[in-house]
Amino acid sequence: MTSIVLPATDDLRARARACLDRIGVVIPEGDELYARTPITGEDLFGLKGSGATETEAAIAAAHDTFLTWRTTPAPRRGDVVRRFGDLVREHHDDLAELITLEAGKIRAEAYGEVQEMIDIADYAVGLSRQLYGRVIASERPGHRMAETWHPLGVVGIISAFNFPAAVWSWNTTIALVCGDTVVWKPSEQTPLISLACDRLLARAAEETGAPAGIHHLLIGGQETGEALVDDRRVALVSATGSTRMGRSVGPRVAARFGRSLLELGGNNAAIVTPSADLDLTLSAVVFAVAGTAGQRCTSLRRLIVHRDVVDELLPRLTAAFERLPVGDPFAEDTLVGPLISPAPLEAMREAIARVTQDGGKVLTGGEQVATTAESAAYVRPAVVRIDGHTPVVREETFAPLLYVLTYDSLEEAIALQNDVPQGLSASIFTQDQREAEIFMSAVGADTGLVNVNLGTSGAEVGGAFGGEKETGGGRACGSDAWHAYMRRSTSVVNYSGEVALAQNISFS
Template identity: 35%
Template sequence: MVVSRCFTMKSLKMFSVQRRGMHLLKDKAYINGEWVKATSNAVYPVQNPADDNVITELPDMDAADAKTAVDAAANTFKTWRDTTAKERSYILRKWFNLCEKHSDDLAAIITAEAGKPLAESKGEIAYGNSFLEWFADTARHINGEIIPSPWPNKQILLTRQPLGVVSVITPWNFPYAMITRKVGALMAAGCTCVIKPSEDTPLSALAAAELAEQAGVPKGVINVITSSRKNAPGVGKVLCEDENVGCISFTGSTFVGKILYGQAAKGIKRVALELGGNAPYIVFPSADIEHALDQAMLAKFRNNGQACIGANRFLIHEAVYDKFVEGFKSRIGKKCILGPGTKEGVTCGPLINKEQAKKVSGLVDDAVSKGAEALIGGKFAKELGDKFYESTLLVNVKPDMNIYNEEIFGPVASCLKISSEEEALKIANSTRSGLAAYVFTKDLGQAFRMSRQLEFGMVAINDGILSAAEPAFGGIKESGIGREGSLHGAEEYTDIKYTLMSALDK
């Protein structure tokens, strides 16, 4: 694979790329301000999902390495927690400025390790950088309270204090933004961290750590450990159970989230979990259908459908169903251009790995075997490789099909016909997931009713994209605990301390 405006490394460890940004591509982990190997000297390959070429090899760290990283973060916390909010704000701002300067380099790394089209990778970098900028400002607004006292000679003070070392475990679908969203917040609050990026996409995490070091982030505040799937359980156990860890911040599947939650419970750890979604996309007769279709393309096919808030079930009112489906099919055919992320004009890259490709194709095959129809797509583009799945539109989807109930996490849209607001709510809420929902209507009363009655942490009215640094991001039910972004995102990493000032009349 050839990546334009990218990076290079030693010829034995790197495929051919243009010579740009080579200092951001790392082949070691980052602990206590040092670039280190695994204590076992074991390594594992990081591959480009578009063609399976090995980009480089990284340390395959184990539980002992994870313990070293946690200890480093715990030691640094003793001093970092006492820095002023102004100082933390200044450092975060410097980190943001450097990441902005190297946006193209960071985007090239994401395209190499995650397969995203380069334009989309640049979009993720801009999105991820917005969190560093936001939390640079937020650091100086994490305030306490003075509460009116019931006693004439006493004063009640509530202050927010950093809770300690945070274990940050991030996914492969947004490998950069999920780190900046968490690490920017916890640093603003005065915490330190150990980051365990996905084994599929660790290179952007290491590049971010390099820029953090250049920005003057003290050693031990940010630590990045890398491991293969084989060592991930042992590493995760340390990150959840070590007594020096105060919080586990995880974005990923509900299945893994439940495991980590159970491990955290052993030490009564704070958790911040952003888990799987099953987002309904509801279109009512009053909606602007052309606008709803344009937004549907964003809500479904961003990152090739590999997004936790991606639209999963399209619930279209019978009065506009045929028009919507016809328009959706047309747009998919014209705008979903499959190929390697470095090729100009490509809008949809490969799925991240063979397991994900097998899952997506399995859901479609099951649905078709039970009577669903693929109006477009529905198969692999084998001429491109074994992880390129065609953008697909399914109709005649029924409750007995796996795709009706499961999160797809791929480029497959399933359309269901509804006849009423009540039916839309019944179908939308019939899931244990509760992350995001989308509603398209011009009826103001209906918009407020849907917002109130949809059992989801986030509801977008007449929009297919709802993520930003300013609002509170998160779900309910089995889609997670806590919020990211906004002031609330920083407060997740603080404890409230109550101080009673007494004998003021003495």
């Protein structure tokens, strides 16, 4: 088989430097860590990392700045975010190119991620004038009771490689308008796009007169993240990553009575009913599995198909997977780019080996794609048919691997959907209103995101994003997610001129 021809690493390095130059980023050169591209699997630049000294200084500066930033009127805080959104619009192409270079996303997905940054900036600017409290009826005459929200403090953000810019922007834009300051520890696998985002936000602060200390970037490893987790000055830790990471972060933050917002693993399923529109189902399923090469927390991992339609759907599904163009994410016809590193490829191979030992059958995919770059990891998305129970299905494999199961009743299908430790996203494909309502009800999917006639991946910034169970329970982005970034006070004013106790208590 002919190897797929990939760009030379030198050419990719030049593209990265050109994007950074246009944004105004000065690369902190060093040899403590490396910016790497999964397109060829090779290093682009050596970088200076953030050690214990830089981490302490960033947290201290963020805490000091918070003491004044919290008194800035919220609409004025929104001015910084508005200007940041404008700068992202100006550098849309450069930011998208950096995401493709570092995360391996195809151009359309990278462009979409930057658009998500713009959307959340717009949302946060509007939010800056809508940080509403409420007035509550008091049982005591001549009393007014109200609920108000106040800035929380320093927000520590720990983000993952697969959405290196969007998830940071969800947290940061909302935190800033809520009056918090931010210290960001991005994935070590995506430092360049992180430097670019930090520079644009610094420009926005400069141009709007906001203090420079509202945001700090730390390019570091596990020790840097642990410092954020353990420091009492960090009021909220928002961490995106694996469930294993969350098991460490959550208890450590709780031990010091801090707050955590966890967005962890997903093992998402879609149910295909007998009434489903199979053309629509096919399109939605293919993207949900293969988008970002299966490296989304919302990627589709399990397809639960009714026995009456499985024999019609599976041949079409496998044929669609076999036609998916895999290769250079900069190429216009590519739909599946590289895995971030060889590690998820090995995890995918191991999962396929285990499931086939338990009787599963590989219908298509799973093989590594030959390329001109020996260190890169490209793989064909795989579909595996399962008849029976296998524990592998309950685990998340962060790669384009789809398990197909069958069911007879809707109750059985929902039980299969819910029978995993994770609880992020779920879908049902049906034209039956009753089935859709049951799936969305209290006896339906136990996930934070529930979809009807669309895939498990993809989210709009207006809705709160997050999941239940081992997904962590956190909510970022829209709806009332801003509550996580603020503290609540219930205040009572007595204007009656007399002391009155609640519950009709008399103490005279």
